[in-house]
Amino acid sequence: MSRDVIEVEALTKRYGETQALAGVDFSVPAGKLLGLLGPNGAGKTTAVRVLTTLALPDSGRAAVAGIDVVRHPAQVRRRIGMAAQDATLDRLLTGRQNLVLVGELSGMGRRLARARARELLGQFELTGAADRVVNGYSGGMRRRLDVAASLMARPPVLFLDEPTTGLDPASRQRVWEAVRRLLAEGVTVLLTTQYLEEADALADRIVVIDRGRVVADDTPQGLKEASRDARLEVTLTAPSPDAVATVARLASGAVEVSDGGRRLGAGVDPVPGLATSIVRALDRAGVVVDNVEVRQPSLDDVFFALTGGHLGDGTPDEPGSGHRAGQAPEGVRA
Amino acid sequence: MTAATSAAPAGAAPSREPGTGIARPIRDVWAMTRRNLVHISREPTQLSDVTVQPVLFTALFVYIFGGGIPIPHGAYKDFVLAGMLSLNLVTSTMGTGVGLSSDLHEGIINRFRALPMWRASVLVGRSLADLATFFLCALIVGLTGLVVGWRPDAGLGSIVGGFALVLFFAYSLTWIAMCVGLNSKSPESAASVGFIVVFPLAIVSNAMIPTQHMPGWLRVVADWNPVSAVTAGARQLWGNPNPSAAISAWPMQHPVLAGAAWSAFILAVAAPFAAWLFRRRTTE
Numbered sequence: 274m275s276r277d278v279i280e281v282e283a284l285t286k287r288y289g290e291t292q293a294l295a296g297v298d299f300s301v302p303a304g305k306l307l308g309l310l311g312p313n314g315a316g317k318t319t320a321v322r323v324l325t326t327l328a329l330p331d332s333g334r335a336a337v338a339g340i341d342v343v344r345h346p347a348q349v350r351r352r353i354g355m356a357a358q359d360a361t362l363d364r365l366l367t368g369r370q371n372l373v374l375v376g377e378l379s380g381m382g383r384r385l386a387r388a389r390a391r392e393l394l395g396q397f398e399l400t401g402a403a404d405r406v407v408n409g410y411s412g413g414m415r416r417r418l419d420v421a422a423s424l425m426a427r428p429p430v431l432f433l434d435e436p437t438t439g440l441d442p443a444s445r446q447r448v449w450e451a452v453r454r455l456l457a458e459g460v461t462v463l464l465t466t467q468y469l470e471e472a473d474a475l476a477d478r479i480v481v482i483d484r485g486r487v488v489a490d491d492t493p494q495g496l497k498e499a500s501r502d503a504r505l506e507v508t509l510t511a512p513s514p515d516a517v518a519t520v521a522r523l524a525s526g527a528v529e530v531s532d533g534g535r536r537l538g539a540g541v542d543p544v545p546g547l548a549t550s551i552v553r554a555l556d557r558a559g560v561v562v563d564n565v566e567v568r569q570p571s572l573d574d575v576f577f578a579l580t581g582g583h584l585g586d587g588t589p590d591e592p593g594s595g596h597r598a599g600q601a602p603e604g605v606r607a
Numbered sequence: 608m609t610a611a612t613s614a615a616p617a618g619a620a621p622s623r624e625p626g627t628g629i630a631r632p633i634r635d636v637w638a639m640t641r642r643n644l645v646h647i648s649r650e651p652t653q654l655s656d657v658t659v660q661p662v663l664f665t666a667l668f669v670y671i672f673g674g675g676i677p678i679p680h681g682a683y684k685d686f687v688l689a690g691m692l693s694l695n696l697v698t699s700t701m702g703t704g705v706g707l708s709s710d711l712h713e714g715i716i717n718r719f720r721a722l723p724m725w726r727a728s729v730l731v732g733r734s735l736a737d738l739a740t741f742f743l744c745a746l747i748v749g750l751t752g753l754v755v756g757w758r759p760d761a762g763l764g765s766i767v768g769g770f771a772l773v774l775f776f777a778y779s780l781t782w783i784a785m786c787v788g789l790n791s792k793s794p795e796s797a798a799s800v801g802f803i804v805v806f807p808l809a810i811v812s813n814a815m816i817p818t819q820h821m822p823g824w825l826r827v828v829a830d831w832n833p834v835s836a837v838t839a840g841a842r843q844l845w846g847n848p849n850p851s852a853a854i855s856a857w858p859m860q861h862p863v864l865a866g867a868a869w870s871a872f873i874l875a876v877a878a879p880f881a882a883w884l885f886r887r888r889t890t891e
Contacts, residue, residue, distance in 0.1 A: 355721045
């Protein structure tokens with residue numbers, strides 16, 4: 274019988290007025306990576322905090338390696354590694370001192386801790402900066418050191434809370450490579466991310482949460498297939514309410530309007546001759562069109578569909594502008 | 608196959624057993640103490656309250672007040688040195704609360720909490736690292752005293768005992784400081800609350816001036832102030848002028864015993880309270 278290494282059942286947690294988790298279920302089998310995906314404030318970090326014994330749930334059950342996190346937190350701590358969103362490093366210690374401290378506090382002897390620190394500093398390309406104080410590290414170096422710290426005691430279960438948020442593409446690749454190496458060694462990983470691309474690249478399974486609830490639990494491929502709808506993108510020469518109405522008649526859901534009314538997006542049923550009928554319909558309505566695009570849904574589209582198009586504060590790729598573009602004003606929704 | 612074995616990664620996992628008995632907490636405390644000592648060495652300006660301040664205070668008090676405050680059967684410089692030791696150590700203790708408060712505001716506290724370590728080593732390690740700086744402070748006060756003409760009149764064991772009495776008291780105060788730090792929203796508020804706790808404690812005492820000339824009610828407070836007890840205790844152990852010996856209040860008649868008892872009492876109350884506050888503060 275093989276039990277899941279991470280088990281979460283009907284987990285709830287409230288912080289004051291905010292229902293951070295409103296009954297969340299998911300599980301991760303041994304040696305697999307689960308991508309926990311959701312906008313800011315969806316409850317990803319809260320779920321990780323409960324599983325890493327940092328927060329107590331209000332109700333429900335959470336277990337790591339078969340051990341209940343509420344009843345036996347000390348035993349859970351011996352089996353987990355954690356890299357948190359706000360890098361959990363000592364800014365006044367050097368990179369090496371940070372790793373050795375974590376090793377010693379994990380119960381490793383000092384010599385063993387030093388050897389392991391040397392190994393990890395090499396793996397994460399931090400050897401050159403090993404004896405510099407972390408305060409002077411770049412954001413990418415801190416994240417890499419934080420992930421390295423979580424691996425000091427070779428934990429069989431690893432929690433990575435947005436390990437690549439704010440990293441440049443090269444640093445992100447390095448973290449991804451490290452995660453893949455761990456998976457090859459049999460480590461079980463729960464990774465939270467706002468990047469669909471990241472979940473797609475690493476996860477065996479993706480759980481999408483929004484406002485404290487699971488809105489999807491599937492493989493990356495399954496998620497894409499679940500959204501059969503094709504994606505229609507229309508770029509107008511000038512904003513037009515007629516165009517919105519026309520697209521709404523063909524769309525299977527809401528029409529998202531962005532770029533000052535010039536860009537319309539919607540899910541559509543992929544029937545034969547779709548593009549032709551769209552262009553004709555728009556032409557009949559007297560709308561001048563710059564561009565029409567019909568494509569297969571990306572994981573982004575699935576995500577937007579599942580989370581209702583709202584995306585916390587700022588999308589990862591285009592902070593600021595992306596927020597407004599992704600969130601169609603209610604008034605123009607068909 | 609059980610979950611535990613299926614979860615174990617390939618390759619030998621280093622031993623991360625909890626350790627047996629008392630050995631593991633001691634190792635955790637030692638690791639945390641070293642960590643805090645590294646912090647101190649990184650920001651040496653923070654050490655000024657145990658290095659520059661003692662020299663400054665001792666010299667100022669001896670040269671400015673020395674002429675104006677008559678001490679029966681002795682010189683002000685011999686009287687005030689125990690007071691300078693108390694004053695400098697007592698005012699340094701609140702830094703412990705400020706440091707703990709900043710730890711609580713850094714992500715590092717989450718790392719500690721998710722590690723299989725003895726949690727209280729966060730507190731014990733900090734208090735011990737700060738105790739190390741108190742030793743430095745005591746040394747500097749003693750040397751400055753010798754330069755300005757302070758002379759103890761007692762055996763070596765007794766002199767060391769005087770220093771130990773005040774150091775033990777300062778150590779007990781670090782636990783009050785940590786309670787303040789654990790109750791503060793920010794390191795800044797820990798600093799200002801700490802000042803309000805410590806300043807009257809240090810001033811309303813016999814540290815800088817004999818209590819005989821204080822108004823009646825203030826004098827009672829001063830004579831029962833633990834700072835007065837340890838200061839009078841140090842004077843007695845150093846063989847320095849100790850005008851408090853003429854006061855009938857019990858702590859002034861038995862200053863060494865009273866000072867040690869005060870310190871033990873503060874430690875016995877503040878340490879469990881700090882541990883409780885820490886648990887409460889880090890539970891969400």
